[in-house]
Each structure stands twice: as structure tokens, then as C-alpha cells.
Amino acid sequence: MNDLLLAKAIVLGLSALGAGIGMIAGLGPGIGQGYAAGKGAEAVGRQPEAAGRITQTMLLGQAVAETTGIYSLLIALILLFANPLIRLLS
Amino acid sequence: MEFDIKTIFRLGPIPITETVVNTWIIMVVLVVGSMIVTRRFRTAGPGDKLGTTELVVEMIVDGLDSFIGETMGKKGRKFVPYISTLLLFLVVANLVGLVGVRPPTADLNTTLGLATITFILIQGSGIRSKGILGYIKGFFEPFPLMFPLNLISEISTPFSMAFRLFGNIIGGMIIMTLLYMVAPIVVPVIPHVYFDLFSGIIQAFIFTMLTMVFVSMAIDEEEEE
Numbered sequence: 139m140n141d142l143l144l145a146k147a148i149v150l151g152l153s154a155l156g157a158g159i160g161m162i163a164g165l166g167p168g169i170g171q172g173y174a175a176g177k178g179a180e181a182v183g184r185q186p187e188a189a190g191r192i193t194q195t196m197l198l199g200q201a202v203a204e205t206t207g208i209y210s211l212l213i214a215l216i217l218l219f220a221n222p223l224i225r226l227l228s
Numbered sequence: 229m230e231f232d233i234k235t236i237f238r239l240g241p242i243p244i245t246e247t248v249v250n251t252w253i254i255m256v257v258l259v260v261g262s263m264i265v266t267r268r269f270r271t272a273g274p275g276d277k278l279g280t281t282e283l284v285v286e287m288i289v290d291g292l293d294s295f296i297g298e299t300m301g302k303k304g305r306k307f308v309p310y311i312s313t314l315l316l317f318l319v320v321a322n323l324v325g326l327v328g329v330r331p332p333t334a335d336l337n338t339t340l341g342l343a344t345i346t347f348i349l350i351q352g353s354g355i356r357s358k359g360i361l362g363y364i365k366g367f368f369e370p371f372p373l374m375f376p377l378n379l380i381s382e383i384s385t386p387f388s389m390a391f392r393l394f395g396n397i398i399g400g401m402i403i404m405t406l407l408y409m410v411a412p413i414v415v416p417v418i419p420h421v422y423f424d425l426f427s428g429i430i431q432a433f434i435f436t437m438l439t440m441v442f443v444s445m446a447i448d449e450e451e452e453e
Binding site: 197208 | 231232299388391392394395396398399402430433434437438441
């Protein structure tokens with residue numbers, strides 16, 4: 139009984155740690171989106187009449203770049219709220 | 229902390245969740261609203277005065293029409309009804325979190341359902357415009373070895389679309405819930421503007437925009453050949 143409790147505590151603690159480490163992936167989309175936004179600002183500065191299309195394209199590209207960040211967020215959420223590892227114990 | 233989707237009642241073996249009920253409410257509001265708003269429409273001569281509702285509705289429909297036409301080109305005309313409906317539903321569904329109910333898009337089932345519709349639309353319009361042989365041939369381009377990669381990229385499209393919308397909305401929801409625990413009054417107002425208003429509208433726009441881009445990619449290729 140005590141062993142099971144200990145095992146559960148280890149799994150839960152390490153899952154929380156894993157969720158935190160997983161969210162480091164948020165770095166990538168942040169940098170990428172910032173870069174895209176900077177380029178978008180540059181493009182609007184060069185060609186203000188195309189601002190609408192530039193904004194659309196920028197948002198689209200940012201949304202696609204965001205995917206990896208969202209995946210890491212999902213993994214973190216699964217580890218925190220619907221942990222599949224804890225079920226392996228019992 | 230519980231972010232599970234509550235089951236309101238059961239219909240035999242099928243659980244009817246919060247998401248389903250909220251979606252029904254949104255559907256009723258949109259459908260009845262459109263019916264009420266368009267009930268007294270008639271063809272007006274140049275001299276007639278238009279009512280305010282008529283002007284607003286015409287503005288919205290015109291705006292959507294020209295926006296979709298701009299993005300998808302001439303061939304996009306027949307997709308206007310589906311894409312406008314998708315955009316309207318997603319905007320309302322994402323913003324409904326402001327009233328305090330759980331947004332339907334914070335449930336993977338809703339977003340996966342919408343993404344499946346889009347996936348079928350993409351493949352269907354691809355087959356329709358290229359013919360079944362041309363459609364299959366498209367998988368073996370630029371050279372036959374690319375077949376598995378092309379297949380995977382086609383199949384992963386709906387998943388990435390669904391997870392993007394779901395992840396954004398549920399991420400905002402969880403951050404807001406955590407914030408409400410720390411500071412229940414005044415403070416959450418500004419984050420609401422970002423997470424619900426800005427993020428919700430942007431994500432609705434992104435989902436419809438991606439649908440349009442993928443569909444026009446599926447039908448455009450044949451034009452070049």
C-alpha cells in the first residue's frame with residue numbers, strides 16, 4: 139500500500155515537472171511569430187497600400203507556426219489533468 | 229480544478245454534454261436571428277429608404293462575400309454559404325465564453341467535427357475539379373516516392389486545424405480560471421479582452437482562412453495544367 143502511494147507521488151511529481159519542461163516548446167512559436175510580425179511591419183512600411191493582404195498572410199503564417207506550441211500545450215494539459223501514466227500503476 | 233466537460237443529462241446511453249447544449253443554443257440564436265432579421269426583406273427601388281437592420285445585414289453579407297471572393301478567386305463563389313456560416317458560428321462560439329458559459333470550441337469533439345467537415349470539403353472539391361484519376365495522381369507528385377509524405381500531410385490537415393482551435397481556446401479558458409482563483413474581481417477584465425475577444429475572433433478567422441486556402445489549393449491546381 140505504501141509502495142503504491144510512493145509510486146503515485148513520484149509519477150505525479152514527475153508529470154508536473156514534465157508538463158513544465160514541455161512548455162519550453164513555447165519559446166519556438168514566440169520567436170517565430172515575433173519574427174513574422176516584424177517582417178509584416180517591414181512589408182507594411184514598404185507597401186502601405188497592401189496592408190490588408192499583408193496582415194492576412196502574416197496571421198495565417200503565424201497560425202501555422204503556432205502549431206508546435208499548441209501541441210506542447212496539449213501534452214502539458216494531458217499530463218496535468220488527464221494523466222495516462224497514473225492509470226498504469228493500478 | 230476541474231476542466232472536464234459536464235454531462236447535463238443522458239439520452240438513453242448517449243450523454244448530452246454542456247458542449248452539445250451550448251451548441252444547440254448558439255444554433256437556435258443564429259437561425260432564429262437570421263430568420264427574424266431577413267423576414268421583412270424585399271426588393272427596394274433606388275428611392276426607397278432601407279431600415280437600419282437591413283443596412284447592417286447587407287453590410288455583413290457583402291463584406292463576407294467580397295472577402296471570400298478576394299481570397300478564393302472566382303471559383304470560390306459556391307463556397308460562400310458554408311464559409312460564412314462557419315465564420316459566424318465560430319465567432320459566436322468563441323465569444324460565448326464572455327457570458328460565462330463554456331465555449332463549445334473548448335471541446336475537442338466540436339473542433340474535430342468542424343475539421344472533418346472541412347477535410348471532406350477539401351478532398352471532395354479536389355476530386356470534383358480534377359477527376360478521380362487526377363486526384364490520385366496528385367498524390368504521386370512531384371515523384372512517386374513522395375506518396376507516403378503527401379498522404380500524411382493530407383491526413384494531418386484536419387488534426388492540426390482542430391488542435392489549433394481547441395488548444396487556443398482551452399488554453400485561454402484555463403488561464404482565465406486560474407486568474408479568477410487569484411484575483412476574482414476587476415483584474416480579469418483586461419485578460420478577458422485578450423483571451424476571449426482578440427484570441428477568439430482571431431482563431432475563428434484563422435480556421436475559416438485555412439479552410440479557404442486549402443480548398444482553393446485543392447481546386448486551383450487543375451487550372452495551371
